[in-house]
Amino acid sequence: MNEEVKLLIEKADQAIREERFDDLLNFYSDDAVLIVKPGLEARGKAAIKDAFIKIAAYFKNSVVPTQGKMIMIEAGDTILVLSQTLLDADNKETSQYSMERKATYVFRNTNGKWLCVVDNSYGTSLLD
């Protein structure tokens, strides 16, 4: 487990909870891709910020992400993170999207700094 990346994910979750989206963008590379929902990608920081604002609104500004069991596969400057991601929200009962996910995140280290390059909270369920 890469403790630095684990801490980054915790801080990113906290930024989402507190809706500090500019802080949140610091965790992503300039060319990062976020899977907003199956079939919809946000590419680059501006699109990712816009997507998080919409996700927050969808969940009535009450979304709380937390990570459960986590596995990291680290290969040089790249890490594949597998993580149980739990989403809580005031309106979770009516969400069209799963609130318990097996996420896949890819982090890359550039010039000594780990950044998220792929944020796919839906994991392999995109294949279903």
Place this chain on the structure above:
Amino acid sequence: MNEEVKLLIEKADQAIREERFDDLLNFYSDDAVLIVKPGLEARGKAAIKDAFIKIAAYFKNSVVPTQGKMIMIEAGDTILVLSQTLLDADNKETSQYSMERKATYVFRNTNGKWLCVVDNSYGTSLLD
């Protein structure tokens, strides 16, 4: 879908079928990690070759991997591949391991060449 990476995966599957393990290693980076089975990683080309020789023996030299539905999430020089991976083998009925998997592969482009850095055919099932 990155067609170059799709072709690399096809060629790697063919090399596995034909047990051309030295050719197979050309698809991996020097620091690549293969998940041999849950809890067991092979790190680097020598360990990966050794693992494939053992996997081939486990399946009585009859293993045939093929990919079904595939999704690629490409972010700059990194690609997360999600893929239905089907394994066939003469003794598949007695395999302790799933023969139908939702795999996660990470490819990285270095100096214009795509290489596999994380080969995790078990996908997020490692979290179960």
